[in-house]
Structures are given as C-alpha cells and as structure tokens.
Amino acid sequence: MQDRPGLVVTGVSGRMGRVLAGLIAADPGARLVGAVERAGHPWVGLDLGEAMGGAALGVVVTDDPLEAFATAQGVIDFTSPDATVEFAGLAAQARAVHVIGTTGLEAGHLARIAAAARHAPIVRAGNMSLGVNLLVALTRKVAEALGEDWDVEIVEAHHRMKVDAPSGTALMLGEAAAEGRGVALDAVADRGRDGITGARGAGRIGFASVRGGDIVGEHDVIFAGEGERVVLRHVATDRAIFARGAIRAALWGQDKVPGEYTMLDVLGLV
Ligand SMILES: NC(=O)C1=CN([C@@H]2O[C@H](COP(=O)(O)OP(=O)(O)OC[C@H]3O[C@@H](n4cnc5c(N)ncnc54)[C@H](O)[C@@H]3O)[C@@H](O)[C@H]2O)C=CC1
C-alpha cells in the first residue's frame, strides 16, 4: 500500500541497521523502500533480504543515498557523524523526515544538522528507547529536587566495538541533570578522571565509561549524598528497543513542520 510512509535505512549492515530493516519490513504501518551502505561494502548491489541471509525483500542495497532518499518519506540513520551530516543535507533536499540515532556528534556536525532542519523535520536522540527517555525526564526532576549537595555521577557500559565515549545516552542524562540544576553541562562536566585529580568539585557532573563484550547498553545515574544514595538505572538487553523508537519517530515526523525534535517530543514527555 502506497499510503504507508516509505523508509530508508542507512548503515543497513550495521548492528542497528539490520534490526531496523527486519522490523520495518514486518511493520504494517511502514514500507522499507531503500537500504544504504558505504561505497565498497560487499552488500552493495545485493538484495537486502538475501544479504541478511533470508528471503529476498525486493530492496537492493545501494551506495547512492541521493537516489535512495528521492522516493522516501523518512530516513533512519544510525551510522557515523560524518555520514550523518551528509545524509542530513540529502534528506532535507528530499524533504524526508531524518531520524538520527548516531552518537559522537560534535559542534560542527550539530551546526550542519541544524541547517538541514530548516528544510525538513529532524528527530535526533542519543537513545531512542522509551525507557531511557523516561529516565531522562526522571533525572531532570530528581536533580532539581535534590540540589547540589548530592553529587551526580553517570556510569555507562557498552560492547567492545563502541567508538565514542561518554555514550550519547550518558550525555543526554548529564544534560537533564544539569538542566534540573539550572546550569550548563559544559560548565560542570568531568569527562573521565585519572591520576591525582584532587577532591571532587561541588556541583560537578561526572562521567565514567565501561567497554566490554556484547553489552547492549547500561546507564546508571548516581545521586550520592551524605549517608544515602539514589540510583536511577536503565539496562538495555535488545537493540529492538532503539529501532522501535526510531520507526515511531519517523512516522510521528510525517506531519511536522521543518525543525529539530527529540524523542521527548515524539513520546510527549516535554
Ligand atoms: N540513539 C540510539 O538509540 C542508538 C544509537 N546508536 C548509535 O548508532 C551508531 C551506529 O551504531 P551501530 O549500528 O552499533 O554501529 P555499526 O558500526 O554496527 O554500524 C554502522 C554502519 O554504518 C555504516 N556506514 C558508515 N558510514 C557510512 C556511509 N557513509 N554510508 C552508508 N553507511 C555507512 C557502516 O558501514 C556500518 O554498517 C553509533 O553512533 C551508535 O552509538 C546505537 C544504538 C542505539
């Protein structure tokens, strides 16, 4: 049925790309209309379903994002920062909703994404799961209620292949804690400690990263006070939670005006 939004998955052979492709292909509310991989990848030119080891899906993997986006209403993108800014420009040209799950984006990338969002809706979040976005809302409230006598530390753990730290989720949680306290995260963040660091500074928000094995993603927000601790925790055991959120965002964005949105907008948590 052509009235279901057509979605393209970029980085389709990746850990997230494969989960997304499988879920969209089975989703009665969407159509999988394109699959993009980097030039030179062995899947380029193959039917996506066959490349994934299953039945043909009728979607050929391409390394030409412009061609793939031309017929799409949404682009779901979990790739790398440089690829994501290129896709933001191309999705905007195609007036397709761009859902960005990619993390490790720096100021220059964010500026280019903001420019693209003048032409089409972009939904970006360091974590697309319902549970983590609820945790973000809770973190803001708890930080506001407890104040600066309680030290905030964010500990995250991920699989051995993850290339960025702290995780995008940890940074979202840090932003939420800073917002609850009415400060800018950049002014108070301690991103990694080593050696003779001196005592912990009051009001700082600390980050620590663990990498190993196949850990999907775990996040603790620790509020450490005198004689007690509050710990907010999210544990992901299946990447489908991120993929379901991203598909929901792509469908939600269909009737939105151009601009930048987050999963809090999609889930009505703002
Ligand atoms: N926001 C969220 O909920 C989540 C975000 N992520 C983030 O998504 C990103 C990807 O994660 P994974 O799937 O685990 O990584 P991955 O390394 O398994 O997959 C990335 C894929 O992107 C492809 N790629 C890179 N450059 C490309 C280009 N120019 N054109 C087309 N394809 C290109 C790679 O070939 C690879 O297949 C990371 O930044 C990760 O932190 C991951 C899970 C959840």
Ligand SMILES: O=C(O)C1=N[C@H](C(=O)O)C[C@H](O)C1
């Ligand atoms: O790279 C991952 O795997 C994940 N990345 C996101 C992040 O950086 O927080 C989300 C999730 O935790 C998995």
